Amino acid sequence: MENDGWRCLAFVRPNGVYLQSRQAKDLTPYFPDVVAAVRESLPPGTVVDGELVVSDTEAGSTMFPALLGRITAGRRLAREAAARPANLVVFDVLADAGDDLTDLPLRQRRSRLENLLAEAPPTLTLCPQTSDVKLARTWFDELGVTGAEGLVVKDLAGVYRVGGRGSSWWKYKRKVTVEAIVGGVTGAIEDPRTLLLGRFDGRGRLRYVAGTVPLALSQRQEIGRVLTAATGVHPWPQPLPVAWIGHLDRREPRQYLQVAPLLVVEIVVDQAYDRGRFRHPVRHLRIRADLAPTDVDPCRPGPH
Structure with missing residues (x-):
């Protein structure tokens, strides 16, 4: 599932958490709620790949402008984070407690990720994944109202490619x-x-x-x-x-x-x-x- 948010890598370091955008920009100061959840849930030496989103619980959809609002909030950041909490929807793991997983096939990385997030708070959400084509088509047709922009199709045998999708990812957008x-x-x-x-x-x-x-x-x-x-x-x-x-x-x-x-x-x-x-x-x-x-x-x- 491709969400309407910002791609984000979360690095858990011995001295804290670092959030990095797809353009290698530091997002850490703007998402203290996500930083706290990552720090409390994942061990040092862990790196996960995901997407930052802010959800409108009443409308059942995502609010992209609220992400931009974090960047421009300034002194209002704490109030903005409390009013519109962010989530990190996690879809891959690159390292688990210092163990490099990038050369493992996706099916093994997914299993490690599910174990990592088994007791995580709602702020860290496991991105849904299925190998059922019929269910995937249902997601594509019905979940657009939630802010999902489409589907990402991945090769279960594919390794993680740093800096690009390579040939093992395909995006299908609405x-x-x-x-x-x-x-x-x-x-x-x-x-x-x-x-x-x-x-x-x-x-x-x-x-x-x-x-x-x-x-x-x-x-x-x-x-x-x-x-x-x-x-x-x-x-x-x-x-x-x-x-x-x-x-x-x-x-x-x-x-x-x-x-x-x-x-x-x-x-x-x-x-x-x-x-x-x-x-x-x-x-x-x-x-x-x-x-x-x-x-x-x-x-x-x-x-x-």
């Missing part, structure tokens, strides 16, 4: 297509590298909702022929603020070229949507010349 309005580009207007997309809110303001992955050459040529440079006041600032982009590892505002918000495109998105934006880069599918910007579904409320 995808849909939607429409959005091109409000800006990176690259050149006549040869855009990526598209910056928006949707109108209830007040008629164009809100930034996503950026695309790099376009294929044929897409760049097709879109470049129909874009028009913006004139006058544009609805977005230049550059785009870091807070709009919403990436933990991006610290600089994004420079871009403003275009007249006239072109509607169809994009492929996953369900990671919060604060009025699609959190992950989206994929451009096609131009929707049959639609006007006012035909696009409105943006759900966001902070900017």
Whole structure:
């Protein structure tokens, strides 16, 4: 199961616990609740791989913005952690009390992990796993409402590969297509590298909702022929603020070229949507010349 959270390695050291993001950033100060649970439950020399999540118990789903809230809480961190406790959903173990397990097949690592977490508190959750294809399909179809983005399929004989999935992991994410309005580009207007997309809110303001992955050459040529440079006041600032982009590892505002918000495109998105934006880069599918910007579904409320 792939959850809607932050990938995290937890290292249990003789002098304390260290939480590390996928980008090798130190997350330890922001999750004292998880640090305490790991320290109390796992022996020194243990390293586990998992995902940090914050759950909305009333809605039965995860709250990704609450993870970002930990980073920006400052002096409010203790209050934020008490109001919205975090969990580490653990799906693999790299070391057990100093014993390196990375060369063991997944089935053996899973057995060791289950033993490690047998008496762990709810803050440390064992990620569900099954070899039943029918059950996995049921999870994929029914658990999207909880914030699960899809399934991760692993080879039970596969060893742990540091720094990447290698050939023994496959991700199946829930995808849909939607429409959005091109409000800006990176690259050149006549040869855009990526598209910056928006949707109108209830007040008629164009809100930034996503950026695309790099376009294929044929897409760049097709879109470049129909874009028009913006004139006058544009609805977005230049550059785009870091807070709009919403990436933990991006610290600089994004420079871009403003275009007249006239072109509607169809994009492929996953369900990671919060604060009025699609959190992950989206994929451009096609131009929707049959639609006007006012035909696009409105943006759900966001902070900017």
